[in-house]
Amino acid sequence: MQEDMKNKMNVEVNADEYLDCRDMKCPLPIVKLSKAIKQMTAGQIIAVEASDPAFKSDVQAWVKTMGCELLEFVEGPVQVAVIRKP
């Protein structure tokens, strides 16, 4: 299933985890993201896809408060954020 998602994504990323938050509205993407990142180990990378227009500003603020690193952000109808767990 993860491979399927990888193929569907509109950017090439090498991530350990993939998270589909398309069609989710605030606060769901952030909630799912923090849940997912809790289960990851330090240094691992997660790619998140989301369509909520607030996602860009939310994920930037979230990364800052959580001390994570936003490696890449792709804008568009479906936004992609690539995040590294500290």
Place this chain on the structure above:
Amino acid sequence: MGRQSSKTIMQLDRELVDYIDSTITAKVTEELNAIREQIAQTLAQCQKSPVQQLGNRATIVAFSGDMDKLIAAFIIATGAASIGMDVSVYVTFWALSALKKTTRFKGKPFTDMLTALMLPAGPNHLGTSKMNMLGAGQVFFNYVMKKKNMSSLAELIDLARQTGVRIIACQTAMEVMGITREELIDDLDFGGVATYLADACDSKITLFI
């Protein structure tokens, strides 16, 4: 002779100026040092003060029984929990209706039966603060939100609990409204004002909604 005396006066003047200069410098340095010491002391005090030791906590009082306001409250609660904060939501008065899973009449005094009859039956029955239009607004907004894939209040409360938000029902308000523990959703905490204050004192964010 006139020239000589004026020269002495100028010399005298210079000595006087030097003297005044050195006195002023000494005085200013002395006072500046005192001020510096005071600043250092105040800084040290500030670093020791409890404001710096606040927990990573958010405390929200949910008071309103309006669906829209409660949605805002629970979105903030889940959001805060998602950035790693300890979140408590104190639910009191009209907001208690949002925690109801059922309404019971049996064994209640007459006044409690009356309130039970008049209060909304649960999170899906709350009106909106504006454009409610005798309940039409509530139906309309629930429909629109579902269509736009937004979480309903009931779902948000559920999500909040899954993300570790502590929900505390106010015992006093429950008595006033004639609501029993059996009528509310399971696994709630119950408390009073002291519980809230203890949490609020240790919180970076406190809201009353």
